[in-house]
Amino acid sequence: GNSVTQMEGPVTLSEEAFLTINCTYTATGYPSLFWYVQYPGEGLQLLLKATKADDKGSNKGFEATYRKETTSFHLEKGSVQVSDSAVYFCALSSPTNTGNQFYFGTGTSLTVIP
């Protein structure tokens, strides 16, 4: 079946620290992979995506590489800011017999302190 596992939080970092949030997946077929960000009181916003193996998605200084050999899509940022404090969700979209379905991880809460 399809599933997404991401590292448990919460994660607390100092401003300008390096961020890694681990995400691994199990999927049938060839999924697309996504990272979403959720700020307090808001809905999920697409952060970046990758649609095939070795693709790198990037946005706002965040990056993630689709690694088929390790079934991973880890989120990284070289220097976090206080404004990056949010909950981050890893997700995959995979074909099923009723169309493409999304599967989400449980989310990782990030707090960046000045």
Added chain:
Amino acid sequence: NAGVTQTPKFQVLKTGQSMTLQCAQDMNHEYMSWYRQDPGMGLRLIHYSVGAGITDQGEVPNGYNVSRSTTEDFPLRLLSAAPSQTSVYFCASRLTGGNNQPQHFGDGTRLSIL
């Protein structure tokens, strides 16, 4: 730039009451879905629709009904609210035709059942 619009943003109900959560999108997306978000459980799919007149159950459909009479609207009905339905509800939409299309989310409805 409305995107996905959910109403109301907050609601408090008593056990046994009914209500409808509204969702509308202006992007002409065929696929729409409802999720609930609970602490530590990520997002769980309640119902989804691949087009007007077509709906199907997700992972946690019990206690909820949906209909899709137009492309734009996808209301979620709670027929007899229970405390276990206290949650944050998100509506999402996306284009169909391949698994590389991201989902677009509304800002959510925060529902408390007393």
